[in-house]
Ligand code: SF4
């Protein structure tokens with residue numbers, strides 16, 4: 001869901017985040033303003049420089065005057081808004097979301113190439129997820145090693161679609177898509193062909209770098225060796241969008 | 244607390260590599276300080292063969308993969324006031340639970356037939372029967388404190404035990420995580 005382009009004359013609004021007075025441009029989202037003011041809001045699918053997706057729900061916040069929880073990444077600030085980012089209820093919901101992600105596919109951090117450099121693993125620790133209360137599914141998922149340079153391991157994928165968005169919006173190749181529903185939902189390359197057969201992939205590696213987990217990695221990496229580098233993104237994103 | 248005011252501790256080793264117990268020993272000289280405050284009354288690390296009726300703290304390494312694991316987990320739960328899942332195998336199933344993606348028969352065939360050239364056969368005597376699915380300890384008994392990590396560092400174990408000795412409930416996420 002791309003956000004509409006900023007209006008030519010942008011007003012400044014004031015609001016409260018966790019009781020702290022802050023001011024912001026009215027075209028900013030809650031997560032942007034929170035992070036500018038060093039209020040950490042956890043997120044997984046949100047990535048500065050890519051369009052907003054709003055799927056992982058980790059960034060939900062409470063807003064005075066409404067019972068609905070709203071995703072901080074896809075909600076714009078308004079004048080007088082009062083935002084709570086870290087109530088006990090929110091912490092509980094976030095822990096549940098993280099637990100469900102661990103239970104749905106197969107995450108074995110101790111033998112994962114991304115061990116120690118994984119956003120999901122760090123998120124679990126930050127949210128205080130020291131165990132998963134729901135039963136693990138232990139369903140089998142495929143690994144696609146057909147690409148010359150990279151590997152896709154569906155066992156580790158959290159369906160954040162960062163790969164889909166970066167490939168479409170920044171690289172312009174649109175190799176990735178999402179297919180299927182529920183537990184069958186998965187990311188695919190081209191028309192669900194092996195990644196190595198893809199005619200559209202330029203092998204730029206951007207999807208691998210933005211993937212928050214060990215789902216997209218370089219070949220030849222062993223346990224804990226896969227590190228990611230997101231530095232390219234803000235720069236390329238600005239160039240792409242002519243800012 | 245036990246009569247002599249020291250905390251009694253029991254440990255058990257289920258389906259794990261013993262790395263968590265090794266990490267416990269890695270506390271090195273801190274073990275001496277610990278010896279003033281705790282009594283290890285039952286453990287693969289000591290000789291005692293009988294679990295006392297009432298133990299303050301039980302520590303379980305490893306996942307629940309066999310009938311014997313299940314029995315030990317239930318035994319510790321029954322006799323320990325507070326139960327700790329130590330390490331990823333106990334906390335989340337870790338590597339032992341990777342076999343859950345396959346039927347148990349397929350696992351046996353892989354281990355004892357397909358890869359064996361001499362007298363391939365499924366062992367039945369003197370070994371505990373495997374459960375169809377590997378589960379974390381809290382999948383079979385209630386657990387009070389979870390210490391993830393593969394293995395949790397000696398520092399993490401020291402922190403958890405020190406907090407418990409001081410009568411506080413530790414928050415292991417401050418010092419360890421899955422895979423740490
Ligand atoms: S992708 Fe992250 S959370 Fe999943 S197994 Fe690997 S390190 Fe752990």
Ligand code: SF4
Nearest residue numbers: 167201202204205207
């Ligand atoms: S390597 Fe580049 S072109 Fe290929 S799928 Fe990833 S982002 Fe798209």
Ligand code: SF4
Nearest residue numbers: 157158160161163211
């Ligand atoms: S492969 Fe990685 S970037 Fe793509 S959806 Fe899965 S977790 Fe997200």
